[in-house]
Amino acid sequence: MIRMLDFLFALLGLVLGFPVLLVLCFIGLFDTGAPIFRQQRVGQLKKPFTLVKFRTMSVDTASVASHLASNSSITKLGRFLRRTKLDELPQLWNVLKGEMSLVGPRPCLFNQEELIAERERLGVLNARPGITGLAQVQGIDMSTPLLLAQTDAKMLATLGVAAYFKYIFLTISGKGLGDRVPGRD
Template sequence: MTRILDFLFAFFGLLILFPILIIVTIIGYFDTGSPVFIQTRMGKNKKPFTLIKFRTMGVDTKSVASHLASSASITPFGHFLRKTKLDELPQLINVIQGQMSLVGPRPNLMNQLDLIEVRDAHGVYDVLPGITGLSQVNNIDMSTPELLAKTDKTMIDNMKLTTYFELILKTVTGKGSGDTIK
């Protein structure tokens, strides 16, 4: 059921938000010269996929987990995108392609070995990664692998349609601050 909802919400979300996507792309072009950020992440069953986001950091920023990046690398427009969570909108394409869900554990980088190990032990890779989830609305990021994996597992084990909608609503209304930057 959630796959159908994911597809419909993502499809109509892209249609409705298309003007915003174009505006953010144009402003992002002037901000960094490369408005779209593409990165390999770990998906369901630990299968790699290409995540699409709006770029919030300079083009020359090292590819590390957000909690390891310097806040100085975030552009002024990038701060706005992160605060409003508009940087996540292109991931609706990943949802349509079946690589992600709207709600699920955030996909990690392929080199986050400690996180991969603990998530694997908790069965987190048995589901599609998501744009948002229980950890995100509770400000739990990848800097605390064990807590993140346990929270993801709790969400997975207790996922119902009401939980799905509740987590989407909390995200859209601004709950959670996204990935922590030092």
């Protein structure tokens, strides 16, 4: 049922949001010269996939988790995109392809070994990663890997259609801080 909802909402979001996606791509060209950001992430069952987002940091920023990045790397447009969560819109493509869900544990980088080990131990990696979830609406980021993995496991243990809609609604209404960067909060 959730996969069907993911597919339907991702398709609708991409079709209806196409003008917004185009405008943000165009503005992003002037901001960084490369508006789309692609990065290998850990997917379901540790399978790698390429996550797609709007670029919020300068092109030469090191490929690290957001909480390890420098605040000075975020562009003016990037601040706006993160604050409004519009940087996540291109991930609807990942959802449409079945690599992600709208709701699930945020996909981490392969170099976040402590988080991967903890998620593996708790069975979190059996689920499709998501754009939002319990950890995101509670403001828990990847700087606390044990707490994040435990929160992800708690969410997955109780995830049904009602919780799915709850996390989406809370995210759209502005709950949670998104990807934290030092000095930004």
